[in-house]
Amino acid sequence: MSTVTRNALVSTETTLREYVSTGVMALGAVLFLASWAVLFQWVGESTPVLGVAVFTLFGVLLLAMAVGIAGVGVAARLGRVSASPSASAGLVVGVLFGGIGFVTGGLVASQTLGMGAVGWLAVALAVGVAVAALAVVPREDVGSTFPPALFLAFVGALLVTGTLGLGWSWSPDGVSATFVGSVMVPVLTVAGSLVGSWSAAKARAGFGTQGREGGAFYLIRLSVFGMLGVLALLVGFIVKNGLETALTRAQFGLGGHVGLPGSILGVTLPNWSVPFVDVQVPFVTNVSQSLFVEVPGLAPAILGTLWLVVGAMLFAIPLGLAAAIFLAEYTESRLFRQLVEIATNGLWSTPSIVFGLFGLAFLVPRFGGGKSLLSGQLVLGFMLLPLVVITSYESIKAVPDEYRDASAALGVTQWQTIKSAVLPAAMPGVITGVILGVGRIAGETAPLLLVYGGPPFSSQNPSVLSSFQFTSAPPFVSNTALMDAGSALPYQLYTSITSGRLPGQGAPFSVQEFGWGTALVLLVVVLGLYAFGIAGRIYFRRKLYNE
Amino acid sequence: MSNADTTPQRQDAQATETTTGETVETVRDEWADYDFDGEPMVAVEDVNVHYGDDHALKDVSMDIPEESVTALIGPSGCGKSTFLRCLNRMNDRITSARIDGSVAVDGEEIYQDGVDLVELRKRVGMVFQAPNPFPKSIRENISYGPRKHGDIDTSLLSRLLGRDDTEAEEALVEQCLRDAALYEEVADRLDDNALGLSGGQQQRLCIARALAVDPDVLLMDEPASALDPIATAKIEDLIEELAEDYTVVVVTHNMQQAARISDQTAVFLTGGELVEYGDTDQIFEDPESQRVEDYITGKFG
Numbered sequence: 001m002s003t004v005t006r007n008a009l010v011s012t013e014t015t016l017r018e019y020v021s022t023g024v025m026a027l028g029a030v031l032f033l034a035s036w037a038v039l040f041q042w043v044g045e046s047t048p049v050l051g052v053a054v055f056t057l058f059g060v061l062l063l064a065m066a067v068g069i070a071g072v073g074v075a076a077r078l079g080r081v082s083a084s085p086s087a088s089a090g091l092v093v094g095v096l097f098g099g100i101g102f103v104t105g106g107l108v109a110s111q112t113l114g115m116g117a118v119g120w121l122a123v124a125l126a127v128g129v130a131v132a133a134l135a136v137v138p139r140e141d142v143g144s145t146f147p148p149a150l151f152l153a154f155v156g157a158l159l160v161t162g163t164l165g166l167g168w169s170w171s172p173d174g175v176s177a178t179f180v181g182s183v184m185v186p187v188l189t190v191a192g193s194l195v196g197s198w199s200a201a202k203a204r205a206g207f208g209t210q211g212r213e214g215g216a217f218y219l220i221r222l223s224v225f226g227m228l229g230v231l232a233l234l235v236g237f238i239v240k241n242g243l244e245t246a247l248t249r250a251q252f253g254l255g256g257h258v259g260l261p262g263s264i265l266g267v268t269l270p271n272w273s274v275p276f277v278d279v280q281v282p283f284v285t286n287v288s289q290s291l292f293v294e295v296p297g298l299a300p301a302i303l304g305t306l307w308l309v310v311g312a313m314l315f316a317i318p319l320g321l322a323a324a325i326f327l328a329e330y331t332e333s334r335l336f337r338q339l340v341e342i343a344t345n346g347l348w349s350t351p352s353i354v355f356g357l358f359g360l361a362f363l364v365p366r367f368g369g370g371k372s373l374l375s376g377q378l379v380l381g382f383m384l385l386p387l388v389v390i391t392s393y394e395s396i397k398a399v400p401d402e403y404r405d406a407s408a409a410l411g412v413t414q415w416q417t418i419k420s421a422v423l424p425a426a427m428p429g430v431i432t433g434v435i436l437g438v439g440r441i442a443g444e445t446a447p448l449l450l451v452y453g454g455p456p457f458s459s460q461n462p463s464v465l466s467s468f469q470f471t472s473a474p475p476f477v478s479n480t481a482l483m484d485a486g487s488a489l490p491y492q493l494y495t496s497i498t499s500g501r502l503p504g505q506g507a508p509f510s511v512q513e514f515g516w517g518t519a520l521v522l523l524v525v526v527l528g529l530y531a532f533g534i535a536g537r538i539y540f541r542r543k544l545y546n547e
Numbered sequence: 548m549s550n551a552d553t554t555p556q557r558q559d560a561q562a563t564e565t566t567t568g569e570t571v572e573t574v575r576d577e578w579a580d581y582d583f584d585g586e587p588m589v590a591v592e593d594v595n596v597h598y599g600d601d602h603a604l605k606d607v608s609m610d611i612p613e614e615s616v617t618a619l620i621g622p623s624g625c626g627k628s629t630f631l632r633c634l635n636r637m638n639d640r641i642t643s644a645r646i647d648g649s650v651a652v653d654g655e656e657i658y659q660d661g662v663d664l665v666e667l668r669k670r671v672g673m674v675f676q677a678p679n680p681f682p683k684s685i686r687e688n689i690s691y692g693p694r695k696h697g698d699i700d701t702s703l704l705s706r707l708l709g710r711d712d713t714e715a716e717e718a719l720v721e722q723c724l725r726d727a728a729l730y731e732e733v734a735d736r737l738d739d740n741a742l743g744l745s746g747g748q749q750q751r752l753c754i755a756r757a758l759a760v761d762p763d764v765l766l767m768d769e770p771a772s773a774l775d776p777i778a779t780a781k782i783e784d785l786i787e788e789l790a791e792d793y794t795v796v797v798v799t800h801n802m803q804q805a806a807r808i809s810d811q812t813a814v815f816l817t818g819g820e821l822v823e824y825g826d827t828d829q830i831f832e833d834p835e836s837q838r839v840e841d842y843i844t845g846k847f848g
Binding site: 400402403406407408409411412413416420421424425545 | 635637642664666667668669672673675677679680681682683691696740742756757760
């Protein structure tokens with residue numbers, strides 16, 4: 001007799017097992033979302049839903065999940081539903097649920113029943129071992145459904161009976177924190193829904209290896225959605241809070257002003273106008289402080305951030321790329337390469353305020369003693385440099401040697417090979433590195449405080465292009481705009497929040513609203529820079545690989 | 548390794564007992580002597596190659612006649628690719644490699660001071676085992692070498708001045724593609740990315756690219772081993788045609804291929820020795836070395 005079990009090769013029917021476990025998973029998803037809604041206070045804890053208190057409803061749903069998975073487990077064990085379980089759920093599951101049992105049992109024994117240290121430890125151990133045994137000893141269909149069902153039933157019962165509810169609170173000795181029901185209930189519900197859904201996902205795939213895969217995929221999918229959820233929450237929060245400020249007195253229309261944005265390089269920008277379209281966003285185009293400005297705007301900060309980024313890139317990309325080429329293509333010495341790698345990695349993890357201090361001590365005195373755009377650009381360039389070196393080096397190394405061999409075999413010199421065959425192939429990687437670095441430095445605040453930041457609300461746009469002056473005596477060229485202190489978006493956010501007031505009177509929003517608007521614009525600017533970089537990367541990829 | 552118990556010994560072959568008890572045939576110098584009319588295109592004398600402590604090639608000497616196909620065969624790791632890479636000094640690119648001996652191409656010693664590697668590799672072109680076109684258009688792949696050498700100038704400046712070589716480039720691309728028997732297949736998509744071609748087409752493009760710098764010698768390192776039988780047949784036909792104008796040296800694992808396409812064959816065996824070199828017919832029908840016979844008949848690999 002073979003020990004290999006065989007299942008049907010093709011099964012198109014949805015079985016009872018799948019119906020029940022899908023239902024349990026759906027319940028789990030609802031509970032999961034609902035608990036977060038309660039945690040974020042989108043739904044009040046005391047609001048009745050369907051005529052029942054929210055927490056009681058949670059309890060009922062948890063109990064329903066418990067019944068569902070336990071039922072599937074029993075039915076599978078008795079052979080009433082088809083499944084292909086392994087002999088045991090495995091040691092990992094046993095240890096996990098043993099741990100849950102240990103903690104739960106211990107807490108109940110020590111806090112609710114008031115047992116002493118010896119007593120609660122014994123109870124906790126006993127419960128933990130019992131649950132672990134329940135998970136490990138029986139066949140997998142029981143072992144991976146009963147322990148979670150027990151946990152769900154326990155939490156559900158506490159909620160339904162009201163033992164654990166709104167009025168419940170617990171202040172453990174020796175800890176200053178207080179656990180209150182309004183937080184603990186959703187947290188426990190989240191835990192319960194996760195555990196129950198995992199078990200149901202296993203059951204849905206019929207236990208065994210497929211079941212393990214089902215359970216694992218469920219957890220992975222959940223992590224992905226959790227991550228996306230966090231991101232969406234963050235962006236949504238900023239947009240929600242900042243959009244109204246950003247669009248203060250904004251106008252969108254057709255016709256209207258016909259003109260050119262001729263004053264980008266000028267000093268003040270009362271209103272930009274685009275031909276044939278009437279678009280006015282004073283929050284974006286106004287200076288932050290002026291006699292004639294009613295809506296304090298961000299134009300100096302936006303232009304400041306852009307100039308900082310441009311300057312830093314002009315400084316860091318040529319230097320970093322050259323260093324990367326030297327490391328990847330020319331140097332033979334492993335020791336030297338490792339030294340440079342360690343140095344660049346160290347430089348990359350150096351806190352930005354240290355860069356700022358260096359700029360303050362080294363650059364500022366050499367640039368006339370005052371804070372200046374130029375020193376800001378250089379300091380941000382120093383910060384960008386290591387990432388450009390690291391990512392360019394990696395992507396140059398990743399270019400297949402075949403290209404170099406092919407080129408060398410045609411008698412092409414090494415430099416020509418690098419220029420014409422290696423760098424084009426490495427370009428997408430280099431651009432990725434620059435994008436990442438730019439994203440970091442565009443949002444950098446700390447070094448700017450020390451080397452660049454001017455008055456909290458700037459009344460001037462940095463006009464770098466129009467400020468070049470040429471003289472017949474050395475140094476032949478000068479630029480006052482590069483030598484001026486100014487504002488940048490993260491710096492603007494910091495100064496406005498810390499100063500706690502807006503310039504002048506009669507601004508149509510509060511300083512907090514101004515801050516949220518600044519955050520939104522900063523986000524948009526950084527995302528815009530990303531978009532530029534990604535477009536560049538796609539362009540080079542297309543060119544390279546015919547995608 | 549041939550084993551004394553299982554391998555029949557020929558009476559006339561000299562055999563020496565090694566310390567491990569195995570009997571190894573002693574290689575005789577005259578097995579690798581090969582006479583032909585005319586000057587050798589490539590003359591190799593006593594070449595030794597070490598990779599670190601590894602002695603990859605031992606005292607190899609052979610003369611390669613011009614406008615012919617020379618096949619290098621032998622088991623993996625026997626040094627035939629190393630030998631091939633000696634002929635255009637590609638081994639220089641491996642830092643651990645040390646090369647002694649003499650290689651003369653068209654009468655000029657290439658292992659001496661003052662050798663222009665750019666010029667050498669223009670004269671001795673190379674095609675690699677895996678097709679390795681650049682991720683550029685077909686046209687750019689072909690004109691890559693001439694452009695970099697300044698023979699063809701299509702830069703913006705020269706185009707503005709009306710002195711560009713666009714027409715010359717066009718003619719060169721077509722000629723090389725025709726020589727590589729690829730033109731008909733790609734004539735209408737010269738500006739498409741070369742990576743979109745099939746493996747066999749890519750390899751012929753690589754051959755065309757090597758032809759574009761007008762070499763005298765063409766080295767091929769298992770050019771068909773990554774290709775299917777139909778593409779292989781095309782490459783084989785191409786090699787035979789190329790031998791009318793070029794001196795082709797081709798490394799192959801496939802003995803039928805060597806027998807089909809080559810005029811003379813060199814057999815390398817484990818340890819980096821050139822065991823036998825001569826007319827392909829003679830090597831395959833009546834080899835002098837017992838080990839070569841075993842290898843060719845498949846008893847030893």
